[in-house]
Amino acid sequence: MTLRERPDPVPGAGEVLVRTAAIGLNFADLFVRSGAYPRTPRPPFVPGMEISGTVEAAGSGAPFSPGQRVVAVPLFGGHAEKVVVPAARVFALPDGVDLVPASAMPVVFLTAAYLCERAAVAxxxxxxxxxxxxxxxxxxLQLLARRRARTLALVGSEGKRAVVDAFGVAASGTYDQAAGLVEGVFGGAVDVVxxxxxxxxxxxxxxxxxPGGRYVLYGFAAASGPRGVAKLGAARELLAMGFLSPYEVVQSCRTLIGFNLSLLPDTHGELRRAAAEIFSLWQNGAVRPVLGPSFPFERLPDAHRALAARGTTGKVVIVVRGAG
Ligand SMILES: NC(=O)c1ccc[n+]([C@@H]2O[C@H](COP(=O)([O-])OP(=O)(O)OC[C@H]3O[C@@H](n4cnc5c(N)ncnc54)[C@H](OP(=O)(O)O)[C@@H]3O)[C@@H](O)[C@H]2O)c1
Known part of the structure; x- marks a missing residue:
């Protein structure tokens, strides 16, 4: 990734030009950079899934006006000071919500909310x-607590446990402690993964x-290495997943659910409604973004490196100069 000057983009019909205040970094941005994410453009291109900022201009038919504070999920193109986004992926922010933490909200909370719905967590x-x-x-962890689920939070290192314990989980531990914890805390089995x-x-x-359990597989972080998606490592991890026999799935009454939020059809505006609900929960103090390390725009590659190195907790955010 290199920093370059480009002409200001111009919004077309149904599009919005956003002046970026902050960028929410997503693990999927690492997959995009490696060319391993669906629909990734051919290089050179600007990556970046998620931003907050202020509307600078709106194309015809886009229901936004200059000066409005928004978050947006462009999927690609968001690692920039000015970004054109289809209006359907722009969400107005309520008053009193700061732009920097707002950039940490849409993707993670929309994903978590959709997951809880699909897994019917009770x-x-x-x-x-x-x-x-x-x-x-x-x-x-926050949405599960609201549903009064009992949660076992698994993390990659002991040092991360304090972060998850703050959310009142039933138990926490590292992946190699999982079997013992499921035995000790949940009697040997779980309802949702x-x-x-x-x-x-x-x-x-x-x-x-x-039996009756739901396994939601919504990412493949195991495929990533310190420099992004490593093909050999990814192949090894795929093999390690093993073979799932349809017979076994049927007889054991278990469900495997997969989804990618960016590929879901949003025919009835469900995403917009879910986003409004999440921001209202935030305003009421019921949920909050958990901010991880923050980087200035000029050090954006370091933010990618930090996420890939597996040392971060919370959401990595990049702040654009003069914004916030
Ligand atoms: N399906 C969807 O629609 C959707 C939407 C958003 C995000 N996601 C997925 O959700 C996951 C979390 O995304 P996020 O943006 O919030 O990132 P994140 O959780 O802040 O960072 C990724 C975490 O994955 C864990 N991890 C496991 N294996 C890893 C590896 N080989 N290299 C690096 N990290 C590894 C690390 O935690 P530990 O060290 O604690 O294991 C790391 O902190 C990702 O898999 C992402 O692709 C899916």
């Missing part, structure tokens, strides 16, 4: 969350799913 459910101290993980990693951990956790 009060008392025993739930495992992998990568629990990360962006989506910390959003999930929310897994952003895949690879070897998938095989181990799938075995722990009770």
């Amino acid at each position: 009060e008392g459910d025993r739930v495992i969350v992998t990568a629990a101290a990360g962006g989506v993980g910390t959003a999930l 929310a897994d952003a990693m895949g690879g070897g951990i998938f095989r181990r956790l799938w075995r722990r799913l009770a």
